[in-house]
Amino acid sequence: MGWLPFGSSDEGGVKKTAGGAFENPSRTNRAKCYEARDAFFECLDKNSILDSINSPKGREAAKKACGQEDVVFEKSCAHSWVEYFKKQRVVNYQKEQTIKRIEAQGGEIEAPQLPTRGS
Amino acid sequence: MSPSNCLVSAVRALRPNAAKSLNLQTSARRTASSSSTRQLITHQSALSATQRYACASQCWANGLGRQSRTFSNSTSRMKLKTVEQIKARNKGGPFNVTAALLFVATAGGLYAYFTYEKERVARKRIAEQTKGIGKPKVGGPFDLVDHNGNRFTNEDMAGKYALVYFGFSHCPDICPDELDKMALMYDKVVEKCGPVLLPIMITCDPARDSPAVLKEYLKEFHPEIIGLTGSYDAIKDTCKAYRVYFSTPPNVKEGQDYLVDHSIYFYLMDPEGDFVEAIGRNFTADQAAKVISDHIKDWEGPLKKKDRWA
Numbered sequence: 480m481g482w483l484p485f486g487s488s489d490e491g492g493v494k495k496t497a498g499g500a501f502e503n504p505s506r507t508n509r510a511k512c513y514e515a516r517d518a519f520f521e522c523l524d525k526n527s528i529l530d531s532i533n534s535p536k537g538r539e540a541a542k543k544a545c546g547q548e549d550v551v552f553e554k555s556c557a558h559s560w561v562e563y564f565k566k567q568r569v570v571n572y573q574k575e576q577t578i579k580r581i582e583a584q585g586g587e588i589e590a591p592q593l594p595t596r597g598s
Numbered sequence: 599m600s601p602s603n604c605l606v607s608a609v610r611a612l613r614p615n616a617a618k619s620l621n622l623q624t625s626a627r628r629t630a631s632s633s634s635t636r637q638l639i640t641h642q643s644a645l646s647a648t649q650r651y652a653c654a655s656q657c658w659a660n661g662l663g664r665q666s667r668t669f670s671n672s673t674s675r676m677k678l679k680t681v682e683q684i685k686a687r688n689k690g691g692p693f694n695v696t697a698a699l700l701f702v703a704t705a706g707g708l709y710a711y712f713t714y715e716k717e718r719v720a721r722k723r724i725a726e727q728t729k730g731i732g733k734p735k736v737g738g739p740f741d742l743v744d745h746n747g748n749r750f751t752n753e754d755m756a757g758k759y760a761l762v763y764f765g766f767s768h769c770p771d772i773c774p775d776e777l778d779k780m781a782l783m784y785d786k787v788v789e790k791c792g793p794v795l796l797p798i799m800i801t802c803d804p805a806r807d808s809p810a811v812l813k814e815y816l817k818e819f820h821p822e823i824i825g826l827t828g829s830y831d832a833i834k835d836t837c838k839a840y841r842v843y844f845s846t847p848p849n850v851k852e853g854q855d856y857l858v859d860h861s862i863y864f865y866l867m868d869p870e871g872d873f874v875e876a877i878g879r880n881f882t883a884d885q886a887a888k889v890i891s892d893h894i895k896d897w898e899g900p901l902k903k904k905d906r907w908a
Contacts, residue, residue: 496853500806504768506818513771559855560770 499558515555516564519548529572532565721896725874736865736873737762738839742800742832745813745825752871757901759874759894760796762865764842766803766858767815772879774819776862779883781820783864786887791894794901800826802844802860804833840865866890869901 493511494502501508522545523531531541531549541549553561578588737752744750763780765773777799784797799816801807804827807815812825827833830846837844837860844860864877864886874893877886894901 496855500853500855501768503814505815506774509774557768557770557855559768559857563770563857 493555495557501557501560504557512556512560515548515552516561519545519552520568522548523568530569532562533569717892718896721892725868725893725896736839736841736876737867737871740832740836740839742826742828742836743809745809745816745827747809750824750826755796755798755867755871757869758794758796759869759890759897759901760798760867761890762798762800762840762867764800764802764837764840764844764860764862766801766846766860767807767811768803768857770857772862776864776879777816777819777823779886780823780864782883783887783890784820784822786883787890787894790887790891794894795890797823798826799823800833800836800840802833802837802842803846803858804828804830805846805850866893868893868897869899 493508496502519531523529523541526540526544528537528540528544530537531545532538556564581588739752741749741751761780761783763776765777780797780799784795787795797820799812801812807825807827809825809827812827816823816825826836828836833846836842842861842863844858846856846858850856862879866874866877866889868874875889877889881889
């Protein structure tokens with residue numbers, strides 16, 4: 480993570496610790512982070528990029544097409560959150576595809592849940 | 599020749615005296631049966647006498663009916679003159695609007711009652727699943743510090759229902775959503791049942807979540823939410839008691855950036871500190887509030903309405 484300077488001195492971003500974590504994960508800070516995330520993902524969608532973290536190819540493509548949004552994303556969120564959201568995007572897509580595939584085959588999806596009523 | 603006759607003749611052949619006594623017995627039995635016939639006849643005559651009496655009382659009643667006094671004000675059958683009038687009155691047979699309404703109301707009432715009872719019994723079973731010996735135990739003693747820096751143990755939960763959630767302030771998206779939901783649930787339950795629920799958030803990240811951090815963090819969700827923290831070991835023991843999985847690195851450096859993986863259920867605990875039900879993410883705030891309120895309404899023991907700080 481050497482290509483982004485971390486620290487509380489970041490201009491235009493939220494206050495962060497030296498390790499890249501939020502100093503204060505308040506509601507306003509979270510909202511800013513979500514906004515930056517959505518902007519970055521919108522850009523990825525436009526450029527048909529799914530994975531921006533797991534493969535070197537994906538990282539390269541994301542940096543090339545949405546470098547600007549990525550910088551804002553990193554500034555607005557804790558670094559761990561950025562990684563989390565980028566990985567979650569891939570996982571969510573795969574989950575969606577699996578559900579679509581099973582439903583196309585006529586199966587029914589039942590999310591695993593705690594037994595609550597009558598079981 | 600029937601077997602009994604055969605026996606009689608055999609006895610006769612062997613002992614004439616014995617046969618005679620046997621004949622005597624038979625005739626005695628015949629006399630008895632004829633007397634019972636006579637009794638029957640007497641009964642019949644008594645019956646006809648009753649019939650006669652019944653007729654007499656009916657005639658007397660008819661005599662009364664002929665007088666102008668009647669017991670009801672509705673048009674009596676006798677006053678309906680023509681066949682058409684009678685037919686019109688009896689057109690629907692025994693079915694009319696009143697009967698239909700009564701039937702529907704009774705059926706609806708019974709259905710509602712049995713549905714309610716069925717749900718109540720199901721809830722009771724869930725609530726009592728963890729009571730008693732040999733049942734899976736969720737929850738138990740803990741010794742932590744609340745967001746104001748005061749000691750908070752499981753004893754402080756006694757007398758009220760508690761909604762326990764495990765999370766951490768640096769949680770990216772799920773915990774904030776769930777805590778917002780918790781605030782909604784709490785308000786709905788208090789509206790229905792009064793202040794008998796303690797909303798508690800126990801951090802899985804004691805290294806970063808000091809009482810001050812929790813206070814700052816939780817007041818944005820709901821001022822009533824109690825944040826609990828403690829030493830790493832105290833938190834670990836609490837999570838273990840509640841069967842909560844979490845993965846906080848035990849030795850973190852100051853300012854280090856990391857996420858904590860943890861189970862995301864609300865645990866509803868009853869006023870005796872026993873686990874009642876787990877509420878997952880699949881519940882909406884309304885559904886969860888209903889589940890909690892229903893359990894609270896089922897509770898027959900004492901409930902503390904006062905706050906411990908009040």
